[in-house]
Amino acid sequence: MSEQYSWLEHTLTDNLLMQVRMNSRRTTFLENTYAVSEIIGEVLMTAIAVLAFSIVAVFILSYASPQEKVHADIQGWVDVDSDTIYLRHTGGETIDVSGIRIVLDINGTRRDLTSSELVQIKGNTAWNLGETIGINTSELWSDSIDQNDYVGMVMITTDSNFVLKSGTLLGDASNVISSTNGSTPTPTLTAPVLSGQNPPTPYESTTSQSVTFSATSSQSSINEFLLNGQHLAWSNGTSPSYTNTSASEGTYMVTLIAKNTTNSLLTDSLAWTWTVTAETPTPVSGVNMNLQKSYKGGYIADGDYIKFRTGRSGSSITIDGVTTGIRNNKNVMLVMNGQQTSGESDIGRSGSSRRITTYDFNVEFYMNDVLINTGDITSIYISKADNLESTLSYYLPSDLSTTYLSENGGSNVIIDWSPVNGSQIQLYNITPSSGVNFRMEFDSAHTYIAGFDGDYTIN
Known part of the structure; x- marks a missing residue:
C-alpha cells in the first residue's frame, strides 16, 4: 500500500514539475514576443518620421533658389583702324553667351546686341578664358570710330539683368546709358536741320x-x-x-x-x-622754239585748229581720196577731228606768207564756215596762206628719257639732252615762227616740233 502511494506521489510530483516547466517555457516565449513587437514599433515609427520629413524637405526644397551670379573678368578696348570693339575673357567662369546681351554707346548713339547676335558673332555659346569677341561697328551699323570718339559698354545677363561689365572703352563720356533693361524714357526728339x-x-x-x-x-x-x-x-x-x-x-x-x-x-x-x-603753271611765251624727245610722243587735242585765207588760186585739199579745189580769197579752217596721237605737218615760207605742203591729220574741213568734208588728209597744197591763226596745243606726258627744248633758234636751251628728263611739257597756240620753216611730226615713239612760236609749261 505504501509502495503504491509512493509511486502515485512520485507520479503526481513528476507531472506537476513537468507542467511547471512547460508553463515556464510559455512565459519566456511570450515575454520575448512582447520585446520584438516594441522594437518593430519603434523602427516603424522612425521610418514614418523619416519619410514624412523627406516629403516635406522635397516639397520645400523643390522651389528654385536665386540663380548664382556669374563671376568673370572682361577686358575691353577699341581698334579705331578697323572700327572694331574687342572684349576678352581674362578670368573667372565660362560665360554662356546665349544668356547675355550688350548695350553700346557710340558717340551718344545706343546700339544693342542681342544674345542671338552675340552667339552668331562668337560662333558658339561658350565664352572661355582667353577668348576674344570682336564687334565690327562699321559692318553692323555703318558706325565708324575715330580716335577722338566716345565708346561705352554695358554687358548684362538676360535672366536677372545682372551687370557683368560696364565702363568706357574709348574717349570721354558724352552720353551715359542710363538703364540696363532697355526701359530708358524717350523724350520728344527732332532731326537736326x-x-x-x-x-x-x-x-x-x-x-x-x-x-x-x-x-x-x-x-x-x-x-x-x-x-x-x-x-x-x-x-x-x-x-x-x-x-x-x-x-x-x-x-x-x-x-x-x-x-x-x-x-x-x-x-x-x-x-x-x-x-x-591739277595746278596749271602760268604759261611762258617762247619764239622760234624746238622740242624733241626720243622714245615718247604726245597728242594734239580734239577741236584744236588752224585757219587762214588763201592768197592765190591753185590750192587744193584731198580727204580720203576726194579732192576739193580752193580758189583765192577763201577762208579755210582745219579742225582736229578727235585726239590726234600721230601726224605730220610742213608749213614753209612763201615771202611774207606761208605755203602748206603737208598736214597729215584727221580733220573737219571748213571753207567760208561751211563744212566741206571730214576725214584723213592724204594730200594738201596751199600755195599762199595769209593771216594764219592757230590754237594747236601739244601735250607731252611725263617720261624719263632724253629731251631737248629750246627757244630763239637754240640760243636759249631750256632742257638739254643730258641728263634724262621726266617733265610733262605742254605747248599752247603753236604757230609757225616768222622767217623759218615749221616742221612737226610725232607718234607714240618720238616727238619733233621745230620753228614755232607759242606758250609752254613744264611740270
Whole structure:
C-alpha cells in the first residue's frame, strides 16, 4: 500500500514539475514576443518620421533658389583702324553667351546686341578664358570710330539683368546709358536741320588749294563727312566743317550727315560735287622754239585748229581720196577731228606768207564756215596762206628719257639732252615762227616740233 502511494506521489510530483516547466517555457516565449513587437514599433515609427520629413524637405526644397551670379573678368578696348570693339575673357567662369546681351554707346548713339547676335558673332555659346569677341561697328551699323570718339559698354545677363561689365572703352563720356533693361524714357526728339552750305556746289579747286566744307546745324549733332560714300571725318556740334589740303585730281562727292545725338535715325544731310584739277603753271611765251624727245610722243587735242585765207588760186585739199579745189580769197579752217596721237605737218615760207605742203591729220574741213568734208588728209597744197591763226596745243606726258627744248633758234636751251628728263611739257597756240620753216611730226615713239612760236609749261 505504501509502495503504491509512493509511486502515485512520485507520479503526481513528476507531472506537476513537468507542467511547471512547460508553463515556464510559455512565459519566456511570450515575454520575448512582447520585446520584438516594441522594437518593430519603434523602427516603424522612425521610418514614418523619416519619410514624412523627406516629403516635406522635397516639397520645400523643390522651389528654385536665386540663380548664382556669374563671376568673370572682361577686358575691353577699341581698334579705331578697323572700327572694331574687342572684349576678352581674362578670368573667372565660362560665360554662356546665349544668356547675355550688350548695350553700346557710340558717340551718344545706343546700339544693342542681342544674345542671338552675340552667339552668331562668337560662333558658339561658350565664352572661355582667353577668348576674344570682336564687334565690327562699321559692318553692323555703318558706325565708324575715330580716335577722338566716345565708346561705352554695358554687358548684362538676360535672366536677372545682372551687370557683368560696364565702363568706357574709348574717349570721354558724352552720353551715359542710363538703364540696363532697355526701359530708358524717350523724350520728344527732332532731326537736326543743316543750313549755310559753304562753298556752293558744284565746286572746283586745284590740287594746291586748301578747301573747307562747312555748314550750320540747328542743334548739337553728331556730324559725319563722307567722301564718295566712305567715312572721312567727324565734326560734332553745331558748326560741322572739314578741311582738305592735299586732294588729288578727280571728281568727288562730299556728303555731310547730321544725326540727333539720342536717336541716330533723325538726320539731315547735304552734299557737294567737288572737282579737283591739277595746278596749271602760268604759261611762258617762247619764239622760234624746238622740242624733241626720243622714245615718247604726245597728242594734239580734239577741236584744236588752224585757219587762214588763201592768197592765190591753185590750192587744193584731198580727204580720203576726194579732192576739193580752193580758189583765192577763201577762208579755210582745219579742225582736229578727235585726239590726234600721230601726224605730220610742213608749213614753209612763201615771202611774207606761208605755203602748206603737208598736214597729215584727221580733220573737219571748213571753207567760208561751211563744212566741206571730214576725214584723213592724204594730200594738201596751199600755195599762199595769209593771216594764219592757230590754237594747236601739244601735250607731252611725263617720261624719263632724253629731251631737248629750246627757244630763239637754240640760243636759249631750256632742257638739254643730258641728263634724262621726266617733265610733262605742254605747248599752247603753236604757230609757225616768222622767217623759218615749221616742221612737226610725232607718234607714240618720238616727238619733233621745230620753228614755232607759242606758250609752254613744264611740270
